[in-house]
Amino acid sequence: MSNCVFCAIVDGSAPARIVYSDDDVVAFLDIRPIRPGHTLVIPREHHARLDTLPPELGGKMFAAAQRIGTAMQQAPVGSGRTIADGVNLALNDGRAAFQTVFHSHIHVVPRLRGDRISLAKGLVLRRDPDPDATADRLRAALEEVAGER
Incomplete structure (x- = not known):
């Protein structure tokens, strides 16, 4: 889709971490994260809503x-070098x-025990002081997890 920012990220014409x-x-990292490490997972194919998303692609x-x-739960991702105690998928x-x-996507949000962040409040106060470092740490964590398989 020509005016979809996520399609532009997929084709490399828009920046993303x-x-x-x-x-x-x-x-890629959300540009307005609820917590550092907040990641969006999107299909390469454009599907605006669930009703057009093939189930096998949703599974992927x-x-x-x-x-x-x-x-996120095995290696530190955020700037505090803290390993997430859990995650929200949305x-x-x-x-x-x-x-x-309107390009289907899953939010992966790292959570800390007692962080007292509600998703509703997090949607208003979204920031990461060093998203480049967060992206580097998350890529390293993914490589570490892949090496364990």
Whole structure:
């Protein structure tokens, strides 16, 4: 789709901090993260909503999100060098569900025990003081997890 920012990221015409990529999906840091390391997993093919997303491609997105979430829980990702205690996976489908970019995507948000961040509040106060370092740490964590398989 010509005016889709996520399609532009896939084709390389828009900048992004890519942390994972394969033949079917691309994952990159959210430009307005709820927490440092907040990553979006998108299909390379444009699918605006769930109703057009083939289930097998959705499965590949989920598998990539699972891999990223696992990496976040095994190696430090954020600037505090803290390993996530858990992750939130979220897919917003439609304007009423707060979807703002109409290219299906899964949010992978690292969480710390007691971080007291609600997703609603996090949507308002979104920032990462050093996203380049966060992307480097997340790529390293993914490589570490891949080496363990």
